[in-house]
Amino acid sequence: MPRIIKYIFYDILRTRFILLYTVFLFVCTFALYQLDSDTGKVIMSLMNVVLMAIPLVSIVFTTIHFYNSYEFIELMLAQPVNRKTIYLSEYLSVGLSLCFAYCIGIGLPIVFYGLAPGSLTLLFTGLMLTLVFVSLAFLASVLTRDKAKAIGLALLFWFYFSLIFDGLLLWIIYTFGDYPLEKVTVALVAFNPIDLARIMMLLQLDISALMGYTGAFFQDFFGSHIGIVFSAGVLLLWILVPLILATKIFLKKDL
Amino acid sequence: MISLQQVSKHFGKLSVLSEVNFNLEKGNSYALVGPNGSGKTTLIKSILGMVIPSLGKILVDGEDIKDHWRYREKIGYMPQIGRYPENMRIGQLFDMMKNIRGNTANTDEELIRAFNLHKIVDKRMHTLSGGTRQKVSAALAFLFHAPILILDEPTAGLDPVSVEILKEKIIQEKNAGKLFMISSHILSDLDELSSHIIYLFEGKVAYHDTIENLKEQTQESRLGKAMASFIKEKAFTHAIPD
Numbered sequence: 001m002p003r004i005i006k007y008i009f010y011d012i013l014r015t016r017f018i019l020l021y022t023v024f025l026f027v028c029t030f031a032l033y034q035l036d037s038d039t040g041k042v043i044m045s046l047m048n049v050v051l052m053a054i055p056l057v058s059i060v061f062t063t064i065h066f067y068n069s070y071e072f073i074e075l076m077l078a079q080p081v082n083r084k085t086i087y088l089s090e091y092l093s094v095g096l097s098l099c100f101a102y103c104i105g106i107g108l109p110i111v112f113y114g115l116a117p118g119s120l121t122l123l124f125t126g127l128m129l130t131l132v133f134v135s136l137a138f139l140a141s142v143l144t145r146d147k148a149k150a151i152g153l154a155l156l157f158w159f160y161f162s163l164i165f166d167g168l169l170l171w172i173i174y175t176f177g178d179y180p181l182e183k184v185t186v187a188l189v190a191f192n193p194i195d196l197a198r199i200m201m202l203l204q205l206d207i208s209a210l211m212g213y214t215g216a217f218f219q220d221f222f223g224s225h226i227g228i229v230f231s232a233g234v235l236l237l238w239i240l241v242p243l244i245l246a247t248k249i250f251l252k253k254d255l
Numbered sequence: 256m257i258s259l260q261q262v263s264k265h266f267g268k269l270s271v272l273s274e275v276n277f278n279l280e281k282g283n284s285y286a287l288v289g290p291n292g293s294g295k296t297t298l299i300k301s302i303l304g305m306v307i308p309s310l311g312k313i314l315v316d317g318e319d320i321k322d323h324w325r326y327r328e329k330i331g332y333m334p335q336i337g338r339y340p341e342n343m344r345i346g347q348l349f350d351m352m353k354n355i356r357g358n359t360a361n362t363d364e365e366l367i368r369a370f371n372l373h374k375i376v377d378k379r380m381h382t383l384s385g386g387t388r389q390k391v392s393a394a395l396a397f398l399f400h401a402p403i404l405i406l407d408e409p410t411a412g413l414d415p416v417s418v419e420i421l422k423e424k425i426i427q428e429k430n431a432g433k434l435f436m437i438s439s440h441i442l443s444d445l446d447e448l449s450s451h452i453i454y455l456f457e458g459k460v461a462y463h464d465t466i467e468n469l470k471e472q473t474q475e476s477r478l479g480k481a482m483a484s485f486i487k488e489k490a491f492t493h494a495i496p497d
Contacts, residue, residue, distance in 0.1 A: 004355065007351055079352070079356060080325055081324060254305070254306040254307060
């Protein structure tokens, strides 16, 4: 496995995309720190970048990378190498390089400007979201043979979780406003990793004004600490479930 | 060494292989022939575990290959269309394969030299012509002294000189007791290279015997003619309703 990971890493580094991504995050973070001297506010602004940009970049890059390494996967499949090893090596290499870029791009400036409450949570949720969307991209990639379709599916995942889901949630709350919806909403939020990450951040920052209906109820329901543990656990499920599903499909796939 | 038992494969409603049975013995060379789309490549990919049969069993050295991967150490495979990481250099590709196989010392580099690949190790894969790619594929298949060699249209796209080099290599290894499975449309090549013939038609084994027997049955001296008269005869008998 380490040998295969080595070659995939080499391939990822060759494209230089990861380098550009790191620089982009780095410049963004530094610029935000320059604009505002209040680290708490900077963390808030960064949170919005993390919640929108990280999932998008992770899912699109992973899908494109997967299709570009099809030749490598095909080549390896004719060799005495376990299919699962090939697949998990792909996952680990992509996941780790994106996480690495994130740690350098956002983590370094944060540490440089001094840790504020919430900055560690920001780092943690960013890493979790990266892995969640890498998992979803792997799922999208094994569901179809066609590269364009897979990228379309990946973008659909992103649109769904960052825009459409919230709309649906609001619609449900408005439509069924006469009923006690609190528990239902908490359950529904668990179905969106981006919302979970947002709530986790807001619980940590304790900005109730920005938490909205679900966030406020979330805090009320779980209390800050259990809330954070709960959302971290569900995020972990969001990483594992699509990955396990994708691996199962890949093991039975004809190439 | 390789044994297929009732192997069937369908993609959705399309049936590509149906109830294929045969045993391949060590030291023999099998020609796999059949019209386009008769399931030759699917059959080869099933043996390699790249395509998973819908039904049936494939045994390599008496071991069911389902969910196994170690048996592929025994197989050298030359694909019909060699697809390689485009940014890699030829030399890097060979190094990587040796590294992945965990075998850097005991390799057979005869074809690398014969094809002059060692002079272009710095060329990137995406700059290679189709023929050079074929040479790389062939060199990779023979690199690890694998006792089973599966070649999918090995001579397609190669220049006449390289075809002769490859054929010589195949005959040499065959005489050393290796099992060959060669799919091709060029019957004159197969006439020289193989001892047995498997004729695949619409996913079924329509004929499986030695080439000598086929020639005797059809009273022809060349494999090409023998195949043609066999197919005509078949078509003729099929045309008559029972």
